[in-house]
Amino acid sequence: RMMLRLSGDRKMRNWAKIDNGKGQPDDSRIMKAREFAKEVLEKVGHKG
Numbered sequence: 001r002m003m004l005r006l007s008g009d010r011k012m013r014n015w016a017k018i019d020n021g022k023g024q025p026d027d028s029r030i031m032k033a034r035e036f037a038k039e040v041l042e043k044v045g046h047k048g
Contacts, residue, residue, distance in 0.1 A: 005016040025033070 002016075005013055007013055007016075
């Protein structure tokens, strides 16, 4: 986001200012993140 804030493009700077935080993640978001991380690690050869 910092790079977008420094952009010469006004649209990019405005987009970076938008607060997209939704507070603490709920259980479903955590599970999705874990599954995503697992898939990525498997693709790069780290079995867990």
